[in-house]
Amino acid sequence: MTALSKTVDMSTTLGSVPIPSPVLTASGCSAFGRELEPFTDLAAIGAVVTKSVQLRPRSGRPTPRMAETPSGMLNSIGLQGPGIDGLLDAELPWLAERGARAFVSIAGVRVEDFAELATRLRGVPGVAGLEVNISCPNVESRGEVFACDPAAASDVVAAVRAAADPAQPIYAKLSPDVTDIVSVARAVVDAGADGLSMINTLLGLVIDPDTMKPVLGGITGGLSGPAIRPVALRCVWQVHQALPQVPILGMGGIRTGLDALQFVLAGASAVSVGTAVFNDPSALGRIHAELAAALGTRGFASLREAVGYAHR
Amino acid sequence: MTAPHLRTTYLTTPAPVADSSPVQRTVEVVGARPVDAYVELRLAAPEIAERAQPGQFVAFAVGGETSGLLLRRSIAISTVGDGVVSVVVSAAGPGSTWLTQRRPGDTVDVVGPLGRPFPAPPAGARALLVGGGYGAAALVGLAAQLKAGGHEVAAVAGAAAADRLCSVQELTELADILAVTTDDGSSGRRGLVTLAVDELLPDCGVVYACGPMRMLQAVADAATALGVPSYVAVEESMACGIGVCMTCVLPVVGSDGATRLSRSCTEGPVFGGDRVRFDDVGTLTWDVVGADAMGVTRP
Numbered sequence: 296m297t298a299l300s301k302t303v304d305m306s307t308t309l310g311s312v313p314i315p316s317p318v319l320t321a322s323g324c325s326a327f328g329r330e331l332e333p334f335t336d337l338a339a340i341g342a343v344v345t346k347s348v349q350l351r352p353r354s355g356r357p358t359p360r361m362a363e364t365p366s367g368m369l370n371s372i373g374l375q376g377p378g379i380d381g382l383l384d385a386e387l388p389w390l391a392e393r394g395a396r397a398f399v400s401i402a403g404v405r406v407e408d409f410a411e412l413a414t415r416l417r418g419v420p421g422v423a424g425l426e427v428n429i430s431c432p433n434v435e436s437r438g439e440v441f442a443c444d445p446a447a448a449s450d451v452v453a454a455v456r457a458a459a460d461p462a463q464p465i466y467a468k469l470s471p472d473v474t475d476i477v478s479v480a481r482a483v484v485d486a487g488a489d490g491l492s493m494i495n496t497l498l499g500l501v502i503d504p505d506t507m508k509p510v511l512g513g514i515t516g517g518l519s520g521p522a523i524r525p526v527a528l529r530c531v532w533q534v535h536q537a538l539p540q541v542p543i544l545g546m547g548g549i550r551t552g553l554d555a556l557q558f559v560l561a562g563a564s565a566v567s568v569g570t571a572v573f574n575d576p577s578a579l580g581r582i583h584a585e586l587a588a589a590l591g592t593r594g595f596a597s598l599r600e601a602v603g604y605a606h607r
Numbered sequence: 608m609t610a611p612h613l614r615t616t617y618l619t620t621p622a623p624v625a626d627s628s629p630v631q632r633t634v635e636v637v638g639a640r641p642v643d644a645y646v647e648l649r650l651a652a653p654e655i656a657e658r659a660q661p662g663q664f665v666a667f668a669v670g671g672e673t674s675g676l677l678l679r680r681s682i683a684i685s686t687v688g689d690g691v692v693s694v695v696v697s698a699a700g701p702g703s704t705w706l707t708q709r710r711p712g713d714t715v716d717v718v719g720p721l722g723r724p725f726p727a728p729p730a731g732a733r734a735l736l737v738g739g740g741y742g743a744a745a746l747v748g749l750a751a752q753l754k755a756g757g758h759e760v761a762a763v764a765g766a767a768a769a770d771r772l773c774s775v776q777e778l779t780e781l782a783d784i785l786a787v788t789t790d791d792g793s794s795g796r797r798g799l800v801t802l803a804v805d806e807l808l809p810d811c812g813v814v815y816a817c818g819p820m821r822m823l824q825a826v827a828d829a830a831t832a833l834g835v836p837s838y839v840a841v842e843e844s845m846a847c848g849i850g851v852c853m854t855c856v857l858p859v860v861g862s863d864g865a866t867r868l869s870r871s872c873t874e875g876p877v878f879g880g881d882r883v884r885f886d887d888v889g890t891l892t893w894d895v896v897g898a899d900a901m902g903v904t905r906p
Contacts, residue, residue: 331849349900352897354903355901357891358888361854368677372853375897573852575631
């Protein structure tokens with residue numbers, strides 16, 4: 296047998312929840328999973344991380360909502376979505392029927408919004424856990440983003456942990472747009488986060504040289520894609536070094552199995568694939584296979600053995 | 608209560624979803640032919656060809672496997688036959704320019720067929736097909752299908768100038784009547800497509816159009832004013848083409864009468880012409896579902 300055909304144990308966990316693959320979708324990059332069904336076995340991937348859901352349906356922002364940038368893109372969608380009722384009525388049952396695990400991203404503009412969403416998701420079949428999107432403006436703090444303030448971020452996470460189903464792990468999704476991501480990570484873990492999703496997009500801007508105005512209707516947007524990968528990897532490295540026991544769902548520009556491997560070696564026990572899905576709707580299955588092969592050729596018998604290996 | 612400019616009855620029903628799911632394949636280019644300002648690419652893509660219906664599109668990855676251009680380029684299917692899918696590409700930016708530089712023997716990664724096809728015409732209706740620029744290419748397969756179904760077909764192809772016209776020869780062969788208009792008079796009649804549309808509309812029972820947004824609006828408005836149902840295939844920029852990126856939205860009135868920011872890829876690209884709120888594209892009005900959560904409320 297060649298090294299390539301060696302079977303690598305790819306199972307991992309989200310908090311305490313076992314999943315068969317470390318490769319997940321990324322919130323906001325695969326809607327609620329349905330559209331990927333022709334291209335990806337949704338039950339075989341780690342989980343479908345849903346687009347962030349809020350209490351009410353949201354139209355999102357007017358167009359233009361995106362701008363292509365070198366090895367990436369800027370987006371300003373504005374969290375368009377059906378609201379929690381639409382998610383519970385239509386999207387989560389659809390995923391559950393197919394045996395797909397949902398990791399539900401929740402978002403709000405006040406602490407109570409997050410807690411109410413967590414309450415509504417208690418015991419819902421197929422919900423493997425919650426990702427808390429704290430990269431939202433806090434209306435009670437003049438619109439400052441929760442993720443940029445360790446105290447506000449902790450308030451949200453503590454409220455969600457108190458309200459959520461104890462069987463559902465909660466991951467806080469961190470923004471890289473902070474001075475010290477380790478201090479935010481420490482704060483949300485102290486507040487009860489079972490894991491950390493990192494990173495969210497970086498805030499960016501593109502100006503059209505012809506109109507001489509910002510391209511996006513929302514003026515600024517979130518930068519994603521391979522352009523941000525080194526930043527994301529640095530964040531994962533720093534946080535894993537400071538908090539080695541805390542599970543990390545790593546993301547930011549992952550396009551290949553070798554990209555995913557870097558995140559695992561830096562300390563991620565699972566990864567999300569986001570913008571790459573726009574380029575390759577079959578990316579999740581491909582990256583799982585490429586990562587398994589890359590681990591095998593490097594002599595790892597399991598994914599777990601490789602988590603944080605670069606620090607050792 | 609609806610906004611004052613909204614209709615209360617509609618001549619169209621939302622286009623139904625396609626019969627088949629899309630596939631992603633690496634396919635060979637078997638033909639690359641410059642046609643005036645455009646390039647017609649022919650792809651050996653039997654699994655896409657057998658699934659495709661007129662009005663649908665394909666989405667290309669551009670620049671090769673290590674490309675820094677990550678977003679897919681969505682282009683309407685012109686014709687399918689014998690396992691070959693043809694598209695007409697207009698070189699606008701680096702991605703579409705890369706596509707126009709493909710040569711026979713090259714391979715491309717393509718996803719399709721995507722989007723909702725043109726709905727069938729009313730029984731026995733004469734159809735008017737209106738194409739603006741390379742948008743006319745998207746009507747060639749439809750013209751052939753309509754003729755095969757026993758429908759009379761009138762067609763209008765318009766563009767800024769003669770070299771921006773598209774698929775005129777194919778439409779000449781298929782349609783019972785073809786009118787050509789150019790803004791500068793370099794081919795056909797000088798003026799906008801509406802010159803010819805206004806003359807042909809009264810004899811038609813359905814309109815299908817593809818082209819720039821302003822043209823679609825003019826054609827849809829003319830049809831609606833005469834009580835003729837119209838279906839328009841829009842060309843919004845898309846990052847993925849499959850419905851996950853949420854970038855290609857525009858305000859469209861659904862079957863329940865409510866306006867939603869609808870994805871051009873999976874809820875379109877074909878929409879009822881009287882259901883697209885053309886004047887509100889690129890804005891957010893209070894009566895769009897979920898606008899209140901964005902802070903846009905009724906004045």
